[in-house]
Amino acid sequence: MSMINDKEFKKLSNYKNDTCVSIFIPTQRGGKEVLEEKNKKHLHSEWTQVKKELKDNNVSDDVIDKIGNPIQQLIEDRDFWRHQSDGLAIFSSPDFFENYTLPVNFEAYHYISEEFYVKPLVPAMTGDVKYNILSIQLEDVKLYEASKFSIMPVEIDELTPSRLEERVGFDYKEKALQFRTQGEGGDKTQFHGHGGSERDEKTEIKQFFRAVDQGLKEHLNKESLPLVVFCQDYLFPIYQDANTYNHLFEKVIPGNPNDTDMLGIHQKSLEVFQPYLDENRDNKINKYKELSSTENTTSALSDIIPAVYQGKVDTLFIENRAEVWGIYNEDNMKVEFSDNHENGNISLLNLAAKKTVEMGGKVYLVEHEFMPQKKSKMNALLRF
Template identity: 35%
Template structure:
């Protein structure tokens, strides 16, 4: 489990939040209202004020005095007048407060307003960040330009492949390559067929050099990539891509390439193009998981029962968990005896069992998909799980 360099909330931060267990952990989510009119009317700040009032009321139920509550919530109150926070807003704001510290994050999710006070933080809304991250690798490849990136929804991170392999064909085959390239027809690249002037021997030599160069790159790619399950997208001309496919040994080479010479492509546009290309791949994975649930419906490999899903999530038994968006089941689960108590609403002593299952599944490296109600495999059930065993 990892996140890209540009991820708005690194996995390490999520784990730290998830590990927090204390009295009166406050979680607040709200949209930041980015539009000019909404900003001018300070709608987000007004929403936060309403959230604070809601939390204040809840903390009263915990028998805290008004003075204690006011002091405790002051760090959140201070955010209302934090000019820099509201000047360049993101889509949503997530706030977490306990007796030790306040943490808050502006994130690219337009959260539905929510507050909760419990013995741990409510983190399910954050799982969208990892569900939608769509991690993959992007290899820019031409005869005189090679770069490998770890890529995701949020950006590109250069893996500096040139420390493992030559980044040009010239460096790979020797300095006489420039002289040989003068014999190529203008407007063609070395990977095109039939571009070399001369006899068959020259063509064969050239093809051999190109193949050797690509094999070196392939070896370096496999060495640089730590997660060989993630798809590898090639940004190149069609000729280069067709040549690379023949020698590739990476187990998950994507079937289509980002077309064109990557050396002359703006990195922002390249990222956008590669993301658009790879998106159907990740959508298909989610569809396959939904289909798998239906296929396993009458077997012990799936469940929609909370008394089965909660202990399975904690023990790491869940491979994939589907969570209904904006829905919670409240209660208590005793790890010692496996006893589950369900409540009809949030009480002082209970917490969200839905949040518990989602967070524990994610921390145990299971897949978590937060879905609209109509997308859930079993409608009317907030949690649907596929078990690993």
């Protein structure tokens, strides 16, 4: 499993070669589609199309083999296909190969040029809001740092007790805590066990959660990121009571963390935290609309791309799944448009997106109906 980071994005963005192939496919995490090897077949189909186009463009068999060999190895790697997320991105040239498993619902797409097509990855590089996920049960504690497009584990073994029995000093298996919910879909929980009252059991859990809270406090306060808790519903009120961290998110990720893997934890966290992640984008869209009659916004591609290169773009909105072909001459800051990808033309949206990131701006891929200025495939909010 590999997720994109800033260093790798820059490596992709700056890479040049006579033949660069970028492939994006949607993937499934599990179920019937995985058993039927749908993901594997999808990549095979996409690579077959790419190989035909390379041959039609008179690319030598030797170069095609160098590009295709690592792709073919992925296709044949059964273990690789057991650990997928929502999308797979592949970047291959005769002397370069990388693949990224991402929680992004890509549409099947491929791009052949002298550069890689990084536009679908750009939102992950635009200062996307980070947050922590605390996966907590009475017998297991894990912490992750995540964003909309990434998740990574954080080592906390030296900071917190790993299970309740370490904190309260009794054999949890011998004195198992049980619970049941009153009524279908109810939210009132009864605790009962072999060695204590309901109050004692809740007190022991709270002591454990307080120890976790105190152990993580210094680490969490370094960046003060939002903390989203993943635990069973009945435990979250107890954790809230034990918590002293000021940025605890008010909604829990409900369920048993043991029922999924790290990518599944990330997916479930997005179901709860997504509105918060979209808040910055929505604020920028509203700001564009407020300033739309001023010189601080533009929807003219011929103006946007030179502005990007001059570092004038604060935020770039690009219509998702759209494309504009052409060439940009940096010397005279002139954009030439074309109807197709032939004769050296490149994706101008890809160019603008990666350059905006390089210059420190933000980029959002936006569905057509949410574009601030729908008549254009790219809108820019300029720096004051």
